[in-house]
Amino acid sequence: MSRPNPVLSPLLPLLLGALLISGPAHAGEAASAPAQPSPAKAAAKAAAQAEAAKTAPPPAKEAPAAAAAPARVSEEELRQRLEARIAAVRAAQAEHKPAVHKPAQVRKVAAPAAADHGGGHAAPHWSYGGDGGPAEWGKLQSGFSLCGNGKRQSPIDIRGGVKVDLEPIRFDYRPTGFNVVDNGHTVQANLGGGNSIEVAGRRYELVQFHFHRPSEERINGRQYEMVAHLVHKDLDGRLAVVAVLMDQGRQHPMVQLVWNSLPLEKKEETMSPVPIDMNLMLPEDRRYYTYMGSLTTPPCSEGVLWLVLKQPAQLSVEQLAVFAKLYPMNARPIQQASGRMIKESN
Numbered sequence: 001m002s003r004p005n006p007v008l009s010p011l012l013p014l015l016l017g018a019l020l021i022s023g024p025a026h027a028g029e030a031a032s033a034p035a036q037p038s039p040a041k042a043a044a045k046a047a048a049q050a051e052a053a054k055t056a057p058p059p060a061k062e063a064p065a066a067a068a069a070p071a072r073v074s075e076e077e078l079r080q081r082l083e084a085r086i087a088a089v090r091a092a093q094a095e096h097k098p099a100v101h102k103p104a105q106v107r108k109v110a111a112p113a114a115a116d117h118g119g120g121h122a123a124p125h126w127s128y129g130g131d132g133g134p135a136e137w138g139k140l141q142s143g144f145s146l147c148g149n150g151k152r153q154s155p156i157d158i159r160g161g162v163k164v165d166l167e168p169i170r171f172d173y174r175p176t177g178f179n180v181v182d183n184g185h186t187v188q189a190n191l192g193g194g195n196s197i198e199v200a201g202r203r204y205e206l207v208q209f210h211f212h213r214p215s216e217e218r219i220n221g222r223q224y225e226m227v228a229h230l231v232h233k234d235l236d237g238r239l240a241v242v243a244v245l246m247d248q249g250r251q252h253p254m255v256q257l258v259w260n261s262l263p264l265e266k267k268e269e270t271m272s273p274v275p276i277d278m279n280l281m282l283p284e285d286r287r288y289y290t291y292m293g294s295l296t297t298p299p300c301s302e303g304v305l306w307l308v309l310k311q312p313a314q315l316s317v318e319q320l321a322v323f324a325k326l327y328p329m330n331a332r333p334i335q336q337a338s339g340r341m342i343k344e345s346n
C-alpha cells in the first residue's frame with residue numbers, strides 16, 4: 001500500500017489531534033499505551049495502568065513519516081492502531097477522570113502526573129523535597145499508597161547481583177521524531193513509534209525518556225551524575241525501563257539534541273527539528289543489571305522490569321550544568337531491596 005489513502009490521509013491529523021488532547025505527559029517512568037491491537041484488552045490494561053499511564057503521544061509529525069514508510073507500517077495498520085489507541089484512551093478517561101478538553105492546537109500538557117488521579121479532585125502536589133517530598137508521597141492520596149508501603153520499590157542500591165549469562169537486550173532503535181517537555185518534575189522526550197527492545201521473550205516499545213540528577217539507582221553504593229530512564233511498554237501494558245547512567249566526560253550528541261529543544265515554558269512541548277537516534281543514547285557495552293521494581297515517581301506502581309546498563313554514558317560539564325539549572329535534585333531516595341533477586345551480565 002504505497003499510495004496515500006485519500007480518505008484516511010485527511011483524517012490523520014484529526015486522529016493524532018485527538019491523541020494529543022487525551023494524553024497528558026507524565027513524570028517519571030509512566031508511559032502511555034502505545035498502539036494496541038485489541039481495544040477491549042487495551043481498555044482493561046489502561047484501567048490497570050491508570051496511575052502509570054500517559055505521556056504525551058507521538059508528535060503529529062510522525063504521521064507522515066509512518067505513512068511514507070509503507071514497508072514497515074501500512075496506512076491500514078496505522079489507522080487500526082490509532083483507532084485502538086483512541087478507544088483505549090477514551091475508556092481510560094471514562095473510568096478514571098473527566099475528559100480534558102483542550103484545543104488541539106494548544107500543545108499544552110494537561111497536568112503534572114498526580115493531577116489525573118482520584119476522580120477529579122485537586123491534584124496532590126508531590127516534590128523531591130520539603131512539602132510533598134518522597135517521605136509523604138504515600139500519604140498524598142490513596143492511589144499513591146505503594147510509594148509508602150510497597151515492598152518492591154525503586155530505586156535501589158544495586159549490589160550482590162547473581163552473575164549469569166544474561167541474554168542481551170535486543171535494541172531495535174531507529175532515528176525518530178520527538179518532542180521535549182519540562183513537566184515540572186523532569187525534562188522528558190516523547191518519541192514517535194518504531195523503537196523497541198526485546199528481552200525475556202517480550203517486545204516493549206519505547207515511549208519516552210527522561211532524566212534524573214543525580215542518578216536514582218546506585219551501583220555498590222555509588223551514585224552517578226545523572227541517569228536517563230528509557231521507558232518502554234509492551235502490548236499488555238507492562239513496563240520495562242532501560243537506565244543509562246551518566247558520568248562527566250565528553251559531550252553527548254543525543255542529549256544535546258534534547259537540550260537544544262528545551263521548551264521556554266513548563267508543560268509545553270517543543271518539537272525537535274531533527275530526529276533522534278536512540279542507538280547513540282546507549283553505551284557501547286550493553287551488559288546490564290536487572291531486577292523487578294517500580295516507578296520512581298508517584299504512583300510508584302510495581303511490576304516494572306528494570307534494566308540498568310553497566311557502562312555509563314558521558315555528558316560534558318556544560319550539559320550537566322544545563323540540567324542542574326532546571327533540576328538540581330530530582331532523584332527519589334534509595335528503597336529497600338528486601339532480598340529481591342538481582343541478576344547481572346557476566
Ligand SMILES: [Zn+2]
Binds near residue numbers: 028029210229
Ligand atoms: Zn525516571
